[in-house]
Structures are given as structure tokens and as C-alpha cells.
Amino acid sequence: MRMSTILRADAVKSISSCTSKKRLFHDLGELAEASYGLSATQVIDALIEREGLGPTGVGHGIALPHARLTTASEVCGLFLRLEKPINFDSVDRQPVDLVFALIAPEDAGVDHLKALALVSRTLRDQAICAKLRANSEAATLHTILTEVQASQAA
Template sequence: MDLSTLLSPDCTRCAVQGASKKKLLETISQLAAPKLSGTTRQDVFESLLNRERLGSTGIGLGIAIPHGRLASATQPVAVLLTTSEPIDFDAIDNQPVDIIFALLVPEDQHDDHLQTLAQVAKRMNEQGCCQAMRKAESDQQLYDIFTGQGGDNGSCSL
């Protein structure tokens, strides 16, 4: 799955302030729900929270990839956030998180879900990509960097 088709500029937020893990999951829910017809913010939030209860989606190096499956969703949706200050996300390396890529998929797309998560993890493993995202100064710049439209501001290879 092409990651650039999952993420839209209106689901991208740069330098979110005063965040906690719960607040970030609420922000993700608020941004994603309108993209998922028939799905409420609460549905999205509960899906993400239930997944976090199984184990943190903080994969280390300041990155988290919260994700969930929704019965009412008809297409996958992604949300990309950076935080102004790193926050505790119970990451596997015990380091705070400042880059969050959330993925919500229809419940019946198990294989696609796993493949997409693997692609996201690979992308986030690119040191230059994360450095560029951390330096982004606007929502649009963050979106452009992630989707490979970063120009001189850096970008992630798609």
C-alpha cells in the first residue's frame, strides 16, 4: 500500500503542544473520525486505546505507531503528528516519543494492515526522514516531508 495515499494534509499536525499519550490518542481520533464514515471519535479512540492495552506501540527512538482496526471503516486512514516536547508513551526503549504515525484500517483488512505497519516502521527507521520531520515548522511542511515533497526541507523516500 502506498503510504502517501493514506495520509492527507488535514490529518497532519506539527509540534502538538502540552500532550500526553491519552491526549495524543484523542487528537488522532478527532482527526481520523471524519475520514471514516460511520465511525465516531469514540470508536477510534477505543480502538487505539484497546490496542495500547495489549502493549505500547512506542517502537523506540522517539517513534510510536498506534493502530487499530474498525468494523465500520471502509478504507484505511493515517494521522501523522509531531510533538513540541517528547512525551512518555511507554515505548519499548523507555524513551519519550515525539513522532506519532497512527493507522486505522477496516477490520477485515488484516494482511494489508500488517504490511502497512511494516512499511511505516521501515520508513520511520530512516534516520534522515525522522530528522527532517522533527525539524518541520508547519503542518504542511511535515506532510510534504513525509510524502516526499519536502524539496530542500528533506523528505522521506517513498
């Protein structure tokens, strides 16, 4: 699985005014609707429901919210860079400024787990996170995220 197959260029944004986890989920829902044609309401509800099982803030300013949707036909990635970090109930209690959400079909099984592992591995790289935090241009953020794997494969 490649990052470029799960993350479209138009599913990447830098946001200057996000004040809460709930607002973040609304932004992700709107982005999912605009980029993948998914229902914003269904995405928001699914993310909130999943978050109720336990916070998806993995530490170091990173959150990986994810959910399954019956209406999703493929694993879809959404990336938001927040200019002002927000409280996300992360494991290390640090605010979050890099958010990579995954929406997967109900029956995605292994593909959902592979995508989650890929995203987690990518965002564990401190150099990549530093580049993401240093850039606010959506196209640049997308390139940073999708280029990594290509350079590792070479």
C-alpha cells in the same frame, strides 16, 4: 502500497500541547473524525484497547499506535509531531515526539500489515525523522512523509 494512499494532507498536524498518551489518543480521534469521517470516540476506544495489549512505542521517539475498526472502509493514516515529547512506555523508555497512527477496517488483513511495514520502514530512516523534527508546518511534514517513497522509486 504508497504512503500517499494512506495519509491525507489534512491528517497531518504539529501539536504544541499534548501532555499524556490518553490526550494523544483523543487528538488522534479528533483528527480521524475531521480527516476521514470516523467516529472520534470509536477511534479513541480502539487505540486504547490495542495499547492495552502492549505499548506501540517502538523506540527512538517514535510511536505507531494502530487499531481496527468495523466502520473504517480503508486503511487511514494519521501523523502527529509533538513539540514536547511525552512518556509513551516505549521499548527504549524514551519519550515520544513522532506519532504515526493507522486505523484499518476489521477485514483489512494484509493491507493493514503492509501499511504498518511501510510506516515502520519510513520512520526507521534517521534522516527522515530529523527532517520531521525540524519542521512544524503540516504541509511540509506531509510532503516529507509522502515524498520519500517517490524518490526511492526513481
